[in-house]
Amino acid sequence: xxxxxxxxxxxxxxxxxxxxxxxxxxxxxxxxxxxxxxxxxxxxxxxxxxxxxxxxxxxxxxxxxxxxxxxxxxxxxxxxxxxxxxxxxxxxxxxxxxxxxxxxxxxxxxxxxxxxxxxxxxxxxxxxxxxxxxxxxxxxxxxxxxxxxxxxxxxxxxxxxxxxxxxxxxxxxxxxxxxxxxxxxxxxxxxxxxxxxxxxxxxxxxxxxxxxxxxxxxxxxxxxxxxxxxxxxxxxxxxxxxxxxxxxxxxxxxxxxxxxxxxxxxxxxxxxxxxxxxxxxxxxxxxxxxxxxxxxxxxxxxxxxxxxxxxxxxxxxxx
Ligand code: F6P
Numbered sequence: 001x002x003x004x005x006x007x008x009x010x011x012x013x014x015x016x017x018x019x020x021x022x023x024x025x026x027x028x029x030x031x032x033x034x035x036x037x038x039x040x041x042x043x044x045x046x047x048x049x050x051x052x053x054x055x056x057x058x059x060x061x062x063x064x065x066x067x068x069x070x071x072x073x074x075x076x077x078x079x080x081x082x083x084x085x086x087x088x089x090x091x092x093x094x095x096x097x098x099x100x101x102x103x104x105x106x107x108x109x110x111x112x113x114x115x116x117x118x119x120x121x122x123x124x125x126x127x128x129x130x131x132x133x134x135x136x137x138x139x140x141x142x143x144x145x146x147x148x149x150x151x152x153x154x155x156x157x158x159x160x161x162x163x164x165x166x167x168x169x170x171x172x173x174x175x176x177x178x179x180x181x182x183x184x185x186x187x188x189x190x191x192x193x194x195x196x197x198x199x200x201x202x203x204x205x206x207x208x209x210x211x212x213x214x215x216x217x218x219x220x221x222x223x224x225x226x227x228x229x230x231x232x233x234x235x236x237x238x239x240x241x242x243x244x245x246x247x248x249x250x251x252x253x254x255x256x257x258x259x260x261x262x263x264x265x266x267x268x269x270x271x272x273x274x275x276x277x278x279x280x281x282x283x284x285x286x287x288x289x290x291x292x293x294x295x296x297x298x299x300x301x302x303x304x305x306x307x308x309x310x311x312x313x314x315x316x317x318x319x
Contacts, residue, residue: 105284
């Protein structure tokens, strides 16, 4: 059987260990592995090559994805999806693994409903915002990058009378922000899922500043679009000189942590085993309560990820 793997959408640390395991395990199972370069764009343009062990040697410790990724507009058009399918047929590829987020899975769900193709998604995004799985590849590495940055910012913050506002990624999801706020002991965390009570929090912080607090660390999720507002509030209402750090794409880089490497191996083995099982339904590998499960891709793309209650509650526990 010819199997292929590709990355799609934002890259995440853990993709390379998954690609390595894909090639090694496919060979072990007697199958022919292919690598699709440049994501959906490469699938359209037939950038599909048979993989050797050599192609994936020395990559487990590297962030990003050696097969690169893309966000494809062309894939929205049927004629390009037809072209993509013809390319897979040309190589006799019948099973496809996609490392990506929910946008990529939506595209693949459409693709696999139109053409005869067996597809498995591996949730891979630092945002941790995919329905049905508690964990997405890359999250632990991103959290450690953010933690490291916050620890350093706290060092300088605590040496001055200042507030530091740090904007973190996550798209519309507050997961990265709240977990980072919890583990770095931030005083304030603002996420899209919980309305921020400026008045109440302002009163609390002003009282704390009056009784001796000399710095504040505030984490703002990018999805709130409130970075400028919070900056102004810290300066004018709380009365602290404020510096802003937007961590940006540094959060997507870095050597995958032990957790991300181990998760990559298990996600990939589960995905390949499904493709070899001849159960032709399209699935996503989900991590739930310590186990790897397969859930219908339809279910994944027709539902919205909800931040677990304990993280929503954690916002008010920072007070
Ligand atoms: O989905 C991953 C992510 O890094 C988000 O956190 C962020 O909003 C987005 O991708 C950035 O996308 P791009 O790399 O296209 O600017």
